[in-house]
Structures are given as structure tokens and as C-alpha cells.
Amino acid sequence: RKEVEQDPGPFNVPEGATVAFNCTYSNSASQSFFWYRQDCRKEPKLLMSVYSSGNEDGRFTAQLNRASQYISLLIRDSKLSDSATYLCVVISRGNTPLVFGKGTRLSVIA
Amino acid sequence: NAGVTQTPKFQVLKTGQSMTLQCAQDMNHEYMSWYRQDPGMGLRLIHYSVGAGITDQGEVPNGYNVSRSTTEDFPLRLLSAAPSQTSVYFCASKASGAVSYNEQFFGPGTRLTVL
Numbered sequence: 064r065k066e067v068e069q070d071p072g073p074f075n076v077p078e079g080a081t082v083a084f085n086c087t088y089s090n091s092a093s094q095s096f097f098w099y100r101q102d103c104r105k106e107p108k109l110l111m112s113v114y115s116s117g118n119e120d121g122r123f124t125a126q127l128n129r130a131s132q133y134i135s136l137l138i139r140d141s142k143l144s145d146s147a148t149y150l151c152v153v154i155s156r157g158n159t160p161l162v163f164g165k166g167t168r169l170s171v172i173a
Numbered sequence: 174n175a176g177v178t179q180t181p182k183f184q185v186l187k188t189g190q191s192m193t194l195q196c197a198q199d200m201n202h203e204y205m206s207w208y209r210q211d212p213g214m215g216l217r218l219i220h221y222s223v224g225a226g227i228t229d230q231g232e233v234p235n236g237y238n239v240s241r242s243t244t245e246d247f248p249l250r251l252l253s254a255a256p257s258q259t260s261v262y263f264c265a266s267k268a269s270g271a272v273s274y275n276e277q278f279f280g281p282g283t284r285l286t287v288l
Binding site: 095105106109112150158161 | 204206216231279280
């Protein structure tokens with residue numbers, strides 16, 4: 064089983080839709096969780112960290128379920144500019160490498 | 174701050190040639206790493222370093238060498254380029270230590286083609 068698994072998509076949604084991505088991780092010792100965003104032919108950039116109690120940043124909500132070992136990202140009121148690949152990232156402790164999922168591609172259509 | 178810089182942006186090599194991909198950061202980050210990204214494969218870790226003088230192998234280290242003589246620089250050397258090393262290479266850095274929520278910053282990438 065891969066350490067971090069994501070549905071590759073693509074998810075094609077109309078503007079204004081709500082879309083959710085899930086990501087599962089296999090290492091129960093994982094401490095920290097993130098969602099990164101990568102635009103076409105660009106470097107990945109941090110979208111948001113995922114905290115145990117769940118957290119929200121504008122239209123984006125991230126949640127963590129440690130018991131089932133998955134994290135989720137919910138995007139409300141999708142914009143054309145949300146079109147990108149969303150990478151799920153897990154780390155077991157501070158000085159260890161980040162483990163990236165392969166990414167989920169989102170296309171928001173007018 | 175310039176953040177993480179990589180040179181060159183594009184490179185074409187012939188099979189068997191060697192070259193060094195440069196990476197530098199000006200954020201005084203101790204942790205640096207190199208990834209390659211191929212279609213359908215996601216980001217795969219090549220090598221990483223937790224501080225000057227310390228390096229370790231990642232998931233796909235074969236054919237690559239690294240060194241970390243300073244905090245700022247983390248060059249990646251291709252010893253004898255092969256077509257299988259055609260890829261986009263990203264360098265990244267983050268503050269290290271026990272705080273595991275430190276953001277990892279990526280450079281803009283180097284697009285390498287090996288003929």
C-alpha cells in the first residue's frame with residue numbers, strides 16, 4: 064500500500080460547485096498534514112495545513128480523521144482560478160521528508 | 174528574500190553527459206531536498222539534507238549525487254545522464270526542528286531533457 068493515496072481525478076466541476084477530495088495515509092505515526100496546490104508547469108505551494116480539529120480558510124475547509132487515517136479538502140463556490148492539482152502531504156516528524164500523494168487534478172469549468 | 178532559486182531553468186543533455194543542477198535558499202533553512210516529477214508519478218524524493226554536511230537518500234537516489242557544504246546551497250549532480258532522467262526537478266527547503274508544521278518552499282524547477 065502506498066504511503067499516501069489520492070484519487071487522481073480529473074474532477075471537472077462547474078463554477079460555483081462544491082467539490083471534495085480525500086486522501087488516505089498508511090503511517091499511523093504521521094504527525095502533520097498539509098494540502099499543497101500545484102498549477103500547470105509550476106512549483107507546488109502550500110495551500111493549508113490540516114489540524115486535528117479541522118480548519119477553514121475562506122472557501123477551503125480541511126479535515127483530519129486520525130482513526131480512519133484520511134484527510135479531506137472541501138472547496139466551496141469553486142472559481143475558475145481553483146483549477147490546479149491538489150497534493151496531499153504527510154510528515155511523521157519535523158526533520159523527516161514530506162510524503163506527497165500523486166495529486167488530484169481539478170478543472171473548474173465556466 | 175529570493176526564497177529558493179534553481180538554475181538552469183531548462184537543460185538538454187546527451188546520454189552520458191554529466192551536469193550539476195544548482196539550488197540555493199536565503200531563508201537560513203536547515204532542511205533541503207530534491208524531487209523529480211514525472212507524469213503520473215507525482216513528486217519523488219531523490220536526496221535530502223537536514224543540515225550542512227549531512228545528506229541522505231530518498232526514494233529514487235540512483236544516478237544522482239548531492240553534497241551540502243553550506244546551509245544555503247544544495248547542488249544535485251547527474252553523474253552520467255540517461256534518458257530515464259528526463260524530468261522536472263524541484264529543489265525545496267524548510268526550517269527544521271521539532272516543529273513539523275513548517276512550510277516547505279519549492280524552487281521554480283529545472284526542466285531536463287536527456288537525448
